[in-house]
Amino acid sequence: xxxxxxxxxxxxxxxxxxxxxxxxxxxxxxxxxxxxxxxxxxxxxxxxxxxxxxxxxxxxxxxxxxxxxxxxxxxxxxxxxxxxxxxxxxxxxxxxxxxxxxxxxxxxxxxxxxxxxxxxxxxxxxxxxxxxxxxxxxxxxxxxxxxxxxxxxxxxxxxxxxxxxxxxxxxxx
Ligand SMILES: CC(C)(COP(=O)(O)OP(=O)(O)OC[C@H]1O[C@@H](n2cnc3c(N)ncnc32)[C@H](O)[C@@H]1OP(=O)(O)O)[C@@H](O)C(=O)NCCC(=O)NCCS
Numbered sequence: 001x002x003x004x005x006x007x008x009x010x011x012x013x014x015x016x017x018x019x020x021x022x023x024x025x026x027x028x029x030x031x032x033x034x035x036x037x038x039x040x041x042x043x044x045x046x047x048x049x050x051x052x053x054x055x056x057x058x059x060x061x062x063x064x065x066x067x068x069x070x071x072x073x074x075x076x077x078x079x080x081x082x083x084x085x086x087x088x089x090x091x092x093x094x095x096x097x098x099x100x101x102x103x104x105x106x107x108x109x110x111x112x113x114x115x116x117x118x119x120x121x122x123x124x125x126x127x128x129x130x131x132x133x134x135x136x137x138x139x140x141x142x143x144x145x146x147x148x149x150x151x152x153x154x155x156x157x158x159x160x161x162x163x164x165x166x167x168x169x170x171x172x173x
Contacts, residue, residue: 002061003068005058005059005102006060008056008057008058008069010052012051016042016044016071019067019068024036030123047071059095068084069085070083070084070103071083075116078113078116100130103115115169116146121162127167135167137166138166
């Protein structure tokens, strides 16, 4: 399928919650995380806010219909990925990789320091996926306070101890 990555527009927002729901079905494969397939997703309203900031990208098909998205937000010199989702039937075909690389290109052209995120350490399509794309675990010696706080909040919301990690990919200038 021909896929094009472009900045999201406000009209895309209504389609993104269903994409996140479809993507999350893949967590049914992981014992202990299948509840994520039923968990709440980012609202269309929240998507609209991030789209206004020009920090959300969509992967669209030949009919300009979103099939995946990467939603991020700027924190100082870092662009933080809140969510990356590709509809389940299109996973494993390079769409997630293209969304991440488009985000890296945007971070580079905006002269940012890094792209950051938090994710599951041991889910194959989470930390290992990002690692293959050049992300590294945030420093254990001198952790980024913003990322440390996000992890603390995630554990506060009930994620299993040590299941999450923060990752950073520096922008090459
Ligand atoms: C994570 C996600 C966006 C990746 O998108 P994708 O289009 O499936 O990924 P790609 O096809 O670009 O794959 C990139 C790499 O990840 C690997 N990968 C993708 N899905 C995988 C899976 N289910 N199991 C193992 N590896 C997987 C691919 O093999 C590929 O590695 P390679 O280039 O070394 O072969 C997608 O799997 C998804 O929506 N998952 C559910 C939601 C989620 O976990 N989001 C991330 C939250 S931090």
